[in-house]
Amino acid sequence: MTMTPYIIGQVSDMHVRAGGELSNGVVDTAAALRRCIDHLLQLKQRPHVVLFTGDLVDSAVAAEYEELRRLLAPLPMPWYLIPGNHDDRDVLRESFPDHAYLRQWAPYVQYTIEDAPLRLIGLDTVIPGEGGGRLCEERLDWLDRTLAAGGDRPTLVFMHHPPFLCGIHRMDEIRLEAPERLAEVLSRHPRVERLICGHVHRSIQTRFAGTVASTCPGSAHQIFLDLAADTPVQFTLEPPGYQLHLWSRDAGVVSHTVAVGDFPGPFPFTD
DSSP states (O other), X not given: OOOOOEEEEEEBOOOBOSTTOOBTTXXXXXXXXXXXXXXXXXXXXXXXXEEEESOOBSSOOHHHHHHHHHHHTTOOSOEEEEOOTTOOHHHHHHHOXXXXXXXXXXXXXXXXXXXXXXXXXXXXXXOTTOSSBOOOHHHHHHHHHHHHHTTTOOEEEEOSSOSSOOSOHHHHTTSBSOHHHHXXXXXXXXXXXXXXXXXXXXXXXXXXXXXXXXXXXXXXOEEOOOOOTTOOOOEEOOOOEEEEEEEETTTEEEEXXXXXXXXXXXXXXXX
């Protein structure tokens, strides 16, 4: 008998600003996240849990995290945060004192969620003051121990910076450094079903360390798709999006990218 899938929502790169301030003078990121959450809540099959994979706010100040808390308050299911390069660990923890998992392991925001059919492990790739990411030996040792402690439980790992080259050169310049060290750890643990990331503001998938690694669209703006090496990083107002990762023992993790917006349909097929 096919089991009902466990649904994991992923929302990323919200870059929330406070007081209606526009990102780059163009994008109301707070309003965009509000539309994203409303869209998610209108799904016929809502996620059982939602993961927010970094760049939660834009300037890492308390007012932005307060705005983020207000925007996420309507979510009835559990939801979990990890920092990105636009976030500050200390301000994040202070702004969400009721989210005990943020203090599961200091000084980094790394944690495991055990009360789900699929084990969830959040990683902290932040280098304070820099755009790129890092998993130092201390963080990787924690991951190795944590994965080993889970035995043969299927696991999903989530973090902000992707460990692979995406082909958008300016984003590749600020990816995760030394990804081969992460690959060494993950390769020792075959029950890692998926590695999901943010940072690139696009939906991208590749094989990595015996599993599948992917990135999620931004909830507001997307990074302009230009693969030329001399192109500056630019953004575009392509439809915002989020992802749904469906877990079942029959199929493993199956991922869907959802565009946020009002579109005609659905229509019945008549041919």
